Amino acid sequence: MLPEDPVEAHNRHVWNRLVDQKSCFTTAAEDSSFVDPLGTVDGLGWLGGSIAGQRVLCLAAGGGRHGPLYAAAGGDVTVLDISDAMLELDRQVAAQRRISLRVVQGSMSDLSMFRPNEFDLVIQPVSTCYVRDIGQVYRQIARVLRPAGLYVSQHKSPVSLQTSLTWNPTAIGDHTGTCGGYVLQRDYYSTNPIAPVQQRTHLREPGAQEFVHRWEQMIGGLCRAGFVIEDLVEPFHADLAADPSSLAHRSAFIAPYVRIKARRLGEAKSSLVLRDF
Numbered sequence: 718m719l720p721e722d723p724v725e726a727h728n729r730h731v732w733n734r735l736v737d738q739k740s741c742f743t744t745a746a747e748d749s750s751f752v753d754p755l756g757t758v759d760g761l762g763w764l765g766g767s768i769a770g771q772r773v774l775c776l777a778a779g780g781g782r783h784g785p786l787y788a789a790a791g792g793d794v795t796v797l798d799i800s801d802a803m804l805e806l807d808r809q810v811a812a813q814r815r816i817s818l819r820v821v822q823g824s825m826s827d828l829s830m831f832r833p834n835e836f837d838l839v840i841q842p843v844s845t846c847y848v849r850d851i852g853q854v855y856r857q858i859a860r861v862l863r864p865a866g867l868y869v870s871q872h873k874s875p876v877s878l879q880t881s882l883t884w885n886p887t888a889i890g891d892h893t894g895t896c897g898g899y900v901l902q903r904d905y906y907s908t909n910p911i912a913p914v915q916q917r918t919h920l921r922e923p924g925a926q927e928f929v930h931r932w933e934q935m936i937g938g939l940c941r942a943g944f945v946i947e948d949l950v951e952p953f954h955a956d957l958a959a960d961p962s963s964l965a966h967r968s969a970f971i972a973p974y975v976r977i978k979a980r981r982l983g984e985a986k987s988s989l990v991l992r993d994f
């Protein structure tokens with residue numbers, strides 16, 4: 718077995734600790750979300766109204782939410798996650814609700830435990846920020862997803878990861894003379910992890926090592942791995958009237974996430990194989 722990547726080992730400890738602390742994103746799906754499980758996970762209707770019988774990989778999706786909901790919606794679900802504590806939450810929820818699902822501990826950067834074309838659908842909540850090479854993740858997914866299968870993912874936007882979490886009242890304002898702003902703190906091209914945060918926030922996990930992926934890596938990388946993009950949205954969290962430094966107020970300036978619907982091409986490779994960025 719290969720030695721564990723130090724970044725992955727670090728983030729596994731971080732996520733195990735977040736489970737101990739009952740942090741956000743480590744809470745199981747609430748009862749009400751099981752009334753219409755597919756509606757809960759697919760508010761945009763990207764999955765065509767039913768996933769009954771589909772082989773679903775919930776990638777980097779431990780925590781007792783995605784796996785149980787996709788399984789309750791009729792999927793034949795596998796949850797892969799680096800954190801044993803996050804996967805334990807899936808086991809617990811599945812046992813409590815008598816839901817059948819498979820859990821696998823491992824990294825999104827190495828899906829060699831799965832067969833080619835093993836899944837009809839891959840869903841990935843926000844998590845690519847925890848690995849240096851997003852292209853490697855895409856290539857792994859392209860191998861295990863069948864041709865024409867869907868890959869639905871959500872990512873932290875690069876500018877959100879580059880920018881201060883808190884409002885700076887003395888920053889230069891806009892043309893209206895308003896003072897204050899969120900401050901762009903990090904260059905776009907560095908491949909090093911961004912400085913970890915210590916405070917609890919919805920946007921960053923305390924202590925985690927996270928990477929900025931440029932748009933050419935996030936979107937172009939999908940195309941180069943053999944996907945076509947069918948849709949892209951920026952989930953709306955903005956409220957300019959909210960308290961400065963809150964998620965809603967910051968989101969009025971910076972869309973925190975991007976959600977992408979991508980479909981795997983057939984056996985033919987994308988003609989866009991240029992070079993790896």
Ligand SMILES: C[S@@+](CC[C@H](N)C(=O)[O-])C[C@H]1O[C@@H](n2cnc3c(N)ncnc32)[C@H](O)[C@@H]1O
Binds near residue numbers: 729781847
């Ligand atoms: C934001 S959580 C996603 C699921 C969460 N329950 C939610 O509601 O969004 C991100 C997950 O990514 C996992 N993770 C971090 N690095 C990973 C890696 N290299 N491979 C697989 N999973 C990883 C973490 O353990 C964590 O469970």
